[in-house]
Amino acid sequence: MAGNNKGFRIFANIIMIFLTLCCLLPFILLLMASITDEATLTLYGYSFFPRVVNFRAYEYLFQSVNKIARAYGITVFVTAVGTTINVFMTMFMAYLLSKRDLPGRNALSFFIFFTMLFSGGMIPSYIVWSQYMHVGDSIWGLILPNLALGAYNVILMRTYFTTNIPQDLLEAAEMDSCSELGMLFRISIPLSKPMLSTVALFSALAYWNDWINGLYYLTRRNDLYSIQNVLNSMMNNVQFLKENTLDASSAQITTQIPTSGVRMAIAVISIVPIMVIYPFFQKAFIKGIVIGGVKG
Numbered sequence: 001m002a003g004n005n006k007g008f009r010i011f012a013n014i015i016m017i018f019l020t021l022c023c024l025l026p027f028i029l030l031l032m033a034s035i036t037d038e039a040t041l042t043l044y045g046y047s048f049f050p051r052v053v054n055f056r057a058y059e060y061l062f063q064s065v066n067k068i069a070r071a072y073g074i075t076v077f078v079t080a081v082g083t084t085i086n087v088f089m090t091m092f093m094a095y096l097l098s099k100r101d102l103p104g105r106n107a108l109s110f111f112i113f114f115t116m117l118f119s120g121g122m123i124p125s126y127i128v129w130s131q132y133m134h135v136g137d138s139i140w141g142l143i144l145p146n147l148a149l150g151a152y153n154v155i156l157m158r159t160y161f162t163t164n165i166p167q168d169l170l171e172a173a174e175m176d177s178c179s180e181l182g183m184l185f186r187i188s189i190p191l192s193k194p195m196l197s198t199v200a201l202f203s204a205l206a207y208w209n210d211w212i213n214g215l216y217y218l219t220r221r222n223d224l225y226s227i228q229n230v231l232n233s234m235m236n237n238v239q240f241l242k243e244n245t246l247d248a249s250s251a252q253i254t255t256q257i258p259t260s261g262v263r264m265a266i267a268v269i270s271i272v273p274i275m276v277i278y279p280f281f282q283k284a285f286i287k288g289i290v291i292g293g294v295k296g
Contacts, residue, residue: 027275034058034264041260057261061234061269068269070223071230074139078226079207082143086203087196089149094157095184098165109158116151126216139224141217147206153199160195161188201278208274231266 029046037052044051062068096102097109119125125145135141165188173183189196211228218224225233 027271030264030267034261034268036261038259038261057265060262061231061265064230064234067230068227071225071227074142074224075208075226075228078139078142079204082147082207083200083203085143085148086150086153087200090153090157090199090203091184091189091196093149093154094161095188097154097158098161100162112151112154116155122216130217136217137219137221137224138217142210142213142224142226143207145213145217147203147210147213150202150206153202157192157195157199160192165191204277205274209270227270231270235263235266 025048029048032048032050033041033046034057035053035055036047036050037054038056040050040052093112097105097112099105102108129141129145130136133144135144169187170183173187178186209228211226211232214224214226214229215232218229222233
């Protein structure tokens with residue numbers, strides 16, 4: 001029996017090492033490509049061991065270090081504020097749906113689930129947010145549209161509330177004249193920290209990686225661009241210069257721009273902060289997603 005368990009552990013460890021390498025190797029290759037000479041990339045392709053190493057791609061990007069620093073600041077602000085709004089709205093909506101005696105609970109649950117399957121489309125959404133909510137060319141254009149509340153997060157947290165918060169505890173609190181807000185903030189939330197961390201991580205990732213809102217709702221305020229919009233703009237500029245050079249002198253300059261390396265460096269710059277932060281949320285994230293998703 002002990003031999004079987006040892007054999008299974010060895011087999012499981014081998015599988016986990018393989019899966020870990022499958023996750024890590026693409027990031028390592030991305031990093032190596034970002035510091036590989038452009039001509040080497042063109043001739044030999046991507047490699048874990050670059051033949052010629054240079055940091056020209058990062059030098060090119062950090063010529064606009066003030067713009068990148070400002071974009072990072074805006075992204076951090078948008079991510080923090082947006083994640084806070086998302087978590088609170090998700091928490092309140094999920095708590096309401098977890099109350100079995102709530103009038104219209106089934107209809108409201110169906111309405112939320114319906115939005116996961118069907119959407120009015122981008123054009124109606126843009127008209128509502130820009131012409132009626134007036135979020136265009138403002139910081140709210142990066143926070144409110146599309147990301148402030150998600151049906152999947154609501155259903156995930158509702159499942160957690162209904163299956164992991166003892167109803168007897170809530171009933172006892174109600175008998176002690178505790179209000180609904182009191183039961184939410186004093187009982188449900190302290191017992192739901194893993195799920196709150198999971199929802200917060202989902203929301204933060206969505207805000208950090210978002211560039212659609214900046215593209216659609218910031219038409220005149222480039223100074224409000226997030227890091228994703230700034231990096232996307234820089235990549236488009238590099239590609240434009242590469243493809244639309246007319247005179248010989250400009251052509252010589254643009255051929256020195258590491259187009260492929262810049263793309264890889266942009267990916268590294270945008271993803272490194274998330275890779276640094278994720279380990280701190282990993283334990284709560286795994287616990288929350290498993291507990292919130294297993295039971296229905």
